[in-house]
Amino acid sequence: EGTTADALDTLDRASRKLHLAELDASGAQKARTNAMAREKRLQSALDNVTHELVGAQETLVTLQEVSSSKDNTVAITNVETELTAEISVLEKAVEKARTRLHTARYRSWRAKNAAKSLESSVKEARDSVDAAQGELHAIRVKIAPKQRSLNKERTSVTALANKLSKEQLLALNRSLDAVLASGLKI
Secondary structure, X not given: OHHHHHHHHHHHHHHHHHHHHHHHHHHHHHHHHHHHHHHHHHHHHHHHHHHHHHHHHHHHHHHHHOOOOHXXXXXXXXXXXXXXXXXXXXXXXXXXXXXXXXXXHHHHHHHHHHHHHHHHHHHHHHHHHXXXXXXXXXXXXXXXXXXXXXXXXXXXXXXXXXXXXXXXXXXHHHHHHHHHHOOOOO
Protein backbone atom coordinates (compact mmCIF):
# COMPACT_ATOMS: atom_id res chain seq x y z
CA GLU A 1 0.00 0.00 0.00
CA GLY A 2 2.88 2.40 0.78
CA THR A 3 4.50 1.64 -2.58
CA THR A 4 1.23 2.43 -4.35
CA ALA A 5 0.90 5.71 -2.43
CA ASP A 6 4.49 6.63 -3.36
CA ALA A 7 3.82 5.82 -7.00
CA LEU A 8 0.61 7.88 -6.95
CA ASP A 9 2.51 10.77 -5.34
CA THR A 10 5.24 10.53 -8.00
CA LEU A 11 2.58 10.47 -10.72
CA ASP A 12 0.85 13.48 -9.18
CA ARG A 13 4.09 15.48 -9.01
CA ALA A 14 4.98 14.52 -12.59
CA SER A 15 1.49 15.50 -13.77
CA ARG A 16 1.75 18.91 -12.06
CA LYS A 17 5.20 19.44 -13.58
CA LEU A 18 3.81 18.53 -16.99
CA HIS A 19 0.91 20.94 -16.57
CA LEU A 20 3.24 23.80 -15.61
CA ALA A 21 5.60 23.01 -18.48
CA GLU A 22 2.68 23.01 -20.92
CA LEU A 23 1.52 26.39 -19.58
CA ASP A 24 5.05 27.81 -19.91
CA ALA A 25 5.37 26.42 -23.44
CA SER A 26 2.01 27.90 -24.38
CA GLY A 27 3.08 31.31 -23.06
CA ALA A 28 6.39 31.10 -24.91
CA GLN A 29 4.60 30.18 -28.11
CA LYS A 30 2.25 33.14 -27.67
CA ALA A 31 5.24 35.45 -27.04
CA ARG A 32 6.91 34.07 -30.16
CA THR A 33 3.78 34.65 -32.24
CA ASN A 34 3.49 38.21 -30.90
CA ALA A 35 7.17 38.91 -31.57
CA MET A 36 6.88 37.61 -35.13
CA ALA A 37 3.77 39.75 -35.74
CA ARG A 38 5.59 42.82 -34.39
CA GLU A 39 8.56 42.01 -36.62
CA LYS A 40 6.23 41.81 -39.63
CA ARG A 41 4.55 45.14 -38.77
CA LEU A 42 7.93 46.84 -38.31
CA GLN A 43 9.23 45.43 -41.59
CA SER A 44 6.15 46.83 -43.32
CA ALA A 45 6.67 50.23 -41.67
CA LEU A 46 10.34 50.20 -42.71
CA ASP A 47 9.38 49.33 -46.27
CA ASN A 48 6.86 52.20 -46.37
CA VAL A 49 9.29 54.77 -44.95
CA THR A 50 12.05 53.57 -47.27
CA HIS A 51 9.66 53.88 -50.22
CA GLU A 52 8.80 57.46 -49.17
CA LEU A 53 12.50 58.28 -48.79
CA VAL A 54 13.33 56.95 -52.25
CA GLY A 55 10.42 58.94 -53.71
CA ALA A 56 11.59 62.15 -52.01
CA GLN A 57 15.17 61.59 -53.19
CA GLU A 58 13.99 60.97 -56.76
CA THR A 59 11.89 64.13 -56.66
CA LEU A 60 14.89 66.10 -55.41
CA VAL A 61 17.09 64.72 -58.20
CA THR A 62 14.41 65.58 -60.75
CA LEU A 63 14.16 69.14 -59.42
CA GLN A 64 17.92 69.55 -59.51
CA GLU A 65 17.96 68.49 -63.15
CA VAL A 66 15.29 71.03 -64.17
CA SER A 67 16.78 74.06 -65.85
CA SER A 68 16.65 76.97 -63.53
CA SER A 69 15.08 80.05 -64.94
CA LYS A 70 14.57 83.22 -62.99
CA ASP A 71 10.86 82.47 -62.57
CA ASN A 72 11.19 79.02 -61.05
CA THR A 73 14.55 79.32 -59.22
CA VAL A 74 12.95 80.55 -56.00
CA ALA A 75 10.21 77.89 -56.20
CA ILE A 76 12.76 75.14 -56.89
CA THR A 77 14.95 76.33 -54.01
CA ASN A 78 11.97 76.29 -51.66
CA VAL A 79 10.93 72.81 -52.79
CA GLU A 80 14.55 71.57 -52.54
CA THR A 81 14.76 72.93 -48.98
CA GLU A 82 11.49 71.22 -48.03
CA LEU A 83 12.55 67.96 -49.69
CA THR A 84 15.96 68.03 -48.02
CA ALA A 85 14.28 68.49 -44.64
CA GLU A 86 11.78 65.74 -45.45
CA ILE A 87 14.59 63.42 -46.57
CA SER A 88 16.44 64.07 -43.31
CA VAL A 89 13.31 63.22 -41.29
CA LEU A 90 12.69 60.13 -43.42
CA GLU A 91 16.32 58.96 -43.06
CA LYS A 92 15.97 59.23 -39.28
CA ALA A 93 12.65 57.37 -39.45
CA VAL A 94 14.28 54.64 -41.57
CA GLU A 95 17.14 54.29 -39.08
CA LYS A 96 14.71 54.17 -36.16
CA ALA A 97 12.56 51.56 -37.98
CA ARG A 98 15.68 49.47 -38.70
CA THR A 99 16.66 49.58 -35.04
CA ARG A 100 13.16 48.55 -33.95
CA LEU A 101 13.12 45.80 -36.56
CA HIS A 102 16.49 44.54 -35.37
CA THR A 103 15.19 44.51 -31.78
CA ALA A 104 12.01 42.71 -32.88
CA ARG A 105 14.04 40.09 -34.77
CA TYR A 106 16.20 39.53 -31.69
CA ARG A 107 13.08 39.13 -29.52
CA SER A 108 11.60 36.72 -32.06
CA TRP A 109 14.82 34.71 -31.97
CA ARG A 110 14.78 34.65 -28.14
CA ALA A 111 11.11 33.66 -28.06
CA LYS A 112 11.77 30.89 -30.58
CA ASN A 113 14.63 29.52 -28.47
CA ALA A 114 12.56 29.79 -25.28
CA ALA A 115 9.72 27.92 -26.97
CA LYS A 116 12.12 25.18 -28.09
CA SER A 117 13.55 24.88 -24.60
CA LEU A 118 10.10 24.71 -23.05
CA GLU A 119 8.98 22.14 -25.61
CA SER A 120 11.91 20.05 -24.40
CA SER A 121 10.74 20.55 -20.80
CA VAL A 122 7.24 19.45 -21.78
CA LYS A 123 8.68 16.32 -23.40
CA GLU A 124 10.69 15.54 -20.27
CA ALA A 125 7.63 16.11 -18.09
CA ARG A 126 5.54 13.83 -20.32
CA ASP A 127 8.26 11.19 -20.09
CA SER A 128 8.16 11.52 -16.28
CA VAL A 129 4.38 11.12 -16.28
CA ASP A 130 4.65 8.08 -18.55
CA ALA A 131 7.33 6.55 -16.31
CA ALA A 132 5.25 7.19 -13.17
CA GLN A 133 2.17 5.68 -14.82
CA GLY A 134 4.25 2.66 -15.85
CA GLU A 135 5.56 2.27 -12.30
CA LEU A 136 2.04 2.53 -10.88
CA HIS A 137 0.78 -0.03 -13.40
CA ALA A 138 3.61 -2.42 -12.50
CA ILE A 139 2.76 -2.09 -8.79
CA ARG A 140 -0.91 -2.71 -9.48
CA VAL A 141 -0.04 -5.77 -11.56
CA LYS A 142 1.97 -7.14 -8.61
CA ILE A 143 -0.80 -6.33 -6.12
CA ALA A 144 -3.69 -7.74 -8.18
CA PRO A 145 -3.00 -11.47 -7.53
CA LYS A 146 -2.44 -10.82 -3.83
CA GLN A 147 -5.66 -8.80 -3.67
CA ARG A 148 -7.57 -11.65 -5.38
CA SER A 149 -6.03 -14.14 -2.96
CA LEU A 150 -6.97 -11.97 0.01
CA ASN A 151 -10.53 -11.57 -1.29
CA LYS A 152 -10.75 -15.35 -1.75
CA GLU A 153 -9.55 -15.91 1.83
CA ARG A 154 -12.07 -13.37 3.17
CA THR A 155 -14.86 -15.10 1.29
CA SER A 156 -13.73 -18.46 2.66
CA VAL A 157 -13.47 -17.18 6.26
CA THR A 158 -16.85 -15.45 5.98
CA ALA A 159 -18.42 -18.67 4.70
CA LEU A 160 -16.90 -20.63 7.61
CA ALA A 161 -17.97 -17.99 10.14
CA ASN A 162 -21.53 -18.13 8.78
CA LYS A 163 -21.60 -21.90 9.56
CA LEU A 164 -20.72 -21.32 13.25
CA SER A 165 -23.42 -21.21 15.89
CA LYS A 166 -23.93 -18.15 18.06
CA GLU A 167 -22.09 -19.75 20.98
CA GLN A 168 -19.16 -20.75 18.75
CA LEU A 169 -18.92 -17.18 17.39
CA LEU A 170 -18.87 -15.74 20.93
CA ALA A 171 -16.14 -18.18 21.96
CA LEU A 172 -14.09 -17.35 18.84
CA ASN A 173 -14.42 -13.60 19.52
CA ARG A 174 -13.31 -14.08 23.18
CA SER A 175 -10.28 -16.04 22.02
CA LEU A 176 -9.35 -13.40 19.46
CA ASP A 177 -9.82 -10.63 22.05
CA ALA A 178 -7.47 -12.45 24.42
CA VAL A 179 -4.84 -12.78 21.70
CA LEU A 180 -5.10 -9.06 20.89
CA ALA A 181 -4.92 -8.12 24.60
CA SER A 182 -1.67 -10.10 24.92
CA GLY A 183 -0.04 -7.86 22.28
CA LEU A 184 0.21 -10.56 19.64
CA LYS A 185 -0.59 -9.28 16.18
CA ILE A 186 -2.90 -11.25 13.98
